[in-house]
Amino acid sequence: MTAFLRLSGIHKRFGPVAALSGVDLAVGPGEVLGLVGENGAGKSTLMRIIGGVHAPSEGRIEIDGVEVDRLTVPRAIAAGIAFVHQELSNFDNLTVAENIFLGRMPTRGGPLRLVDTRALNADADVLLTRLGATFAGDTPLSRLSLAQMQLAEIAKALSLNARLVIMDEPTSSLTATETERLLTVVDSLRASGVSIIFITHRLSEIEWLADRVTVLRDGRHVADLERDDVTAPVMIRHMIGRDLKSVYTPPVAPPGAPVLQVTGLRTPRYPDRPVDLTVRRGEILGLAGLIGAGRTELAETIFGLTPALGGEVVLDGAPVRLTTPRQAIAQGVFLVPEDRKAHGLILDFPITQNISLPSLGQLARRGLVDRRAETVLAERQKAALDLRASNLDLPASALSGGNQQKVVLARWLALSPRVILFDEPTRGVDVGAKAEIYRLMRALSDEGVGVLMISSDMEEVIGVSDRVIVMHEGRIAGSLTRDQLSEHAILSLAVGQPENARHA
Ligand SMILES: Nc1ncnc2c1ncn2[C@@H]1O[C@H](COP(=O)(O)OP(=O)(O)OP(=O)(O)O)[C@@H](O)[C@H]1O
Ligand SMILES: [Mg+2]
Numbered sequence: 001m002t003a004f005l006r007l008s009g010i011h012k013r014f015g016p017v018a019a020l021s022g023v024d025l026a027v028g029p030g031e032v033l034g035l036v037g038e039n040g041a042g043k044s045t046l047m048r049i050i051g052g053v054h055a056p057s058e059g060r061i062e063i064d065g066v067e068v069d070r071l072t073v074p075r076a077i078a079a080g081i082a083f084v085h086q087e088l089s090n091f092d093n094l095t096v097a098e099n100i101f102l103g104r105m106p107t108r109g110g111p112l113r114l115v116d117t118r119a120l121n122a123d124a125d126v127l128l129t130r131l132g133a134t135f136a137g138d139t140p141l142s143r144l145s146l147a148q149m150q151l152a153e154i155a156k157a158l159s160l161n162a163r164l165v166i167m168d169e170p171t172s173s174l175t176a177t178e179t180e181r182l183l184t185v186v187d188s189l190r191a192s193g194v195s196i197i198f199i200t201h202r203l204s205e206i207e208w209l210a211d212r213v214t215v216l217r218d219g220r221h222v223a224d225l226e227r228d229d230v231t232a233p234v235m236i237r238h239m240i241g242r243d244l245k246s247v248y249t250p251p252v253a254p255p256g257a258p259v260l261q262v263t264g265l266r267t268p269r270y271p272d273r274p275v276d277l278t279v280r281r282g283e284i285l286g287l288a289g290l291i292g293a294g295r296t297e298l299a300e301t302i303f304g305l306t307p308a309l310g311g312e313v314v315l316d317g318a319p320v321r322l323t324t325p326r327q328a329i330a331q332g333v334f335l336v337p338e339d340r341k342a343h344g345l346i347l348d349f350p351i352t353q354n355i356s357l358p359s360l361g362q363l364a365r366r367g368l369v370d371r372r373a374e375t376v377l378a379e380r381q382k383a384a385l386d387l388r389a390s391n392l393d394l395p396a397s398a399l400s401g402g403n404q405q406k407v408v409l410a411r412w413l414a415l416s417p418r419v420i421l422f423d424e425p426t427r428g429v430d431v432g433a434k435a436e437i438y439r440l441m442r443a444l445s446d447e448g449v450g451v452l453m454i455s456s457d458m459e460e461v462i463g464v465s466d467r468v469i470v471m472h473e474g475r476i477a478g479s480l481t482r483d484q485l486s487e488h489a490i491l492s493l494a495v496g497q498p499e500n501a502r503h504a
Pocket of ligand 1: 014017018019037038039040041042043044045046192398399400402403428429
């Protein structure tokens with residue numbers, strides 16, 4: 001096969017950090033190459049090299065068999081390499097069609113070179129129809145869901161005659177149904193001869209989709225797998241260098257007394273739909289539902305980030321007022337947020353300070369932060385969570401996605417939690433780290449900490465939770481015990497069709 005793109009012996013160093021050491025990768029026309037590896041393995045860095053964003057420190061890049069000596073962003077685009085980004089928020093005031101043809105819009109030919117909106121929208125609609133999109137080119141970008149935004153991005157790639165489309169964790173924020181639709185679109189791109197590099201931590205997606213897989217570990221190229229070897233256990237063995245046995249651990253004891261009791265809690269988004277829920281000692285309570293069902297708002301309201309319009313929160317039998325995050329934290333109620341960039345991390349700050357942030361009160365001596373104690377704390381948390389960072393003085397932005405998530409966790413575990421609300425705790429986290437986070441959640445719960453986990457990942461909800469409550473449009477649609485748990489039961493409740501379920 002003449003590869004469309006071939007990289008050989010790629011090295012990339014960031015100062016003392018070797019992000020990539022001797023990586024080879026090739027992708028042929030009409031081929032889906034899966035790229036897998038633990039957090040920090042170097043996947044995104046490699047993709048930025050292909051996109052011309054980073055120059056490799058060493059190595060050879062060939063496109064159509066011809067060596068490219070300096071790949072820049074414009075050259076990569078000209079060669080037909082396109083990225084599907086997750087966020088386009090900068091251009092929120094544009095329509096889908098304007099975004100697709102940004103800088104290349106058809107004009108009406110007069111002296112003013114006015115945009116021919118009709119032609120523009122028609123051109124966009126052709127592409128969108130081909131992708132099975134249910135929205136038109138004249139829709140404002142701000143009205144699209146994340147999944148629709150990705151389709152718009154793929155349409156843009158097609159409009160640029162992309163020959164290679166790079167997708168770096170495109171499904172991490174999609175629902176099960178949206179994910180399925182996206183995988184189908186990728187399948188049809190492949191059929192039309194486009195090459196795809198697909199990065200995901202959900203190995204079942206790779207099993208379904210990939211023609212071949214390249215595995216990275218610690219910046220090294222450890223395996224190329226052909227279709228028949230593309231199975232989760234084989235990929236995991238190469239990714240982490242050993243077999244991964246039990247990902248989920250059962251509780252040590254049956255659930256005990258309630259730790260957190262919420263009654264009649266009303267959130268601003270669904271003011272007329274009061275919510276009741278109970279998290280018991282020793283159980284992990286899953287909170288499932290479609291995106292927009294109100295799960296994050298519920299967690300944020302309990303945490304005091306969003307003001308409650310009414311209702312009661314009882315901790316270990318005593319009513320508490322949690323009207324600000326500060327009060328919640330003082331009571332030992334913590335939120336590990338979904339959007340770690342917006343709410344969780346200060347990206348420009350060193351990792352150490354991101355970890356120590358809520359512990360500063362305890363670390364201060366006579367009003368000054370004890371820097372040594374702060375470092376000790378950060379080092380201890382780094383070891384406890386197996387945080388992969390060469391240096392804790394680096395800004396949090398230098399960490400890979402999964403390791404950023406561990407920093408958010410590290411900060412709360414340094415305090416003494418009574419309740420932790422996890423919102424999509426393993427989004428973008430690799431299999432090994434996922435297993436660690438599950439073990440951690442289980443250990444917390446076994447120790448009597450109330451654990452509530454919001455998750456859109458079905459496998460995770462079913463594997464981790466001892467009980468699941470399902471939200472539908474702001475209300476609790478039902479509650480499922482461990483033995484009632486199935487994807488079907490959860491989805492039926494999530495779409496508002498109660499079935500075999502008791503009310504919460
Ligand atoms: N600009 C940078 N400066 C310093 N180090 C960096 C920079 N960008 C990446 N790194 C480091 O390079 C390594 C590889 O990171 P990369 O983001 O490519 O991993 P990844 O495989 O995409 O991980 P994830 O699955 O978590 O997204 C990490 O150790 C990361 O900290
Ligand atoms: Mg990455």
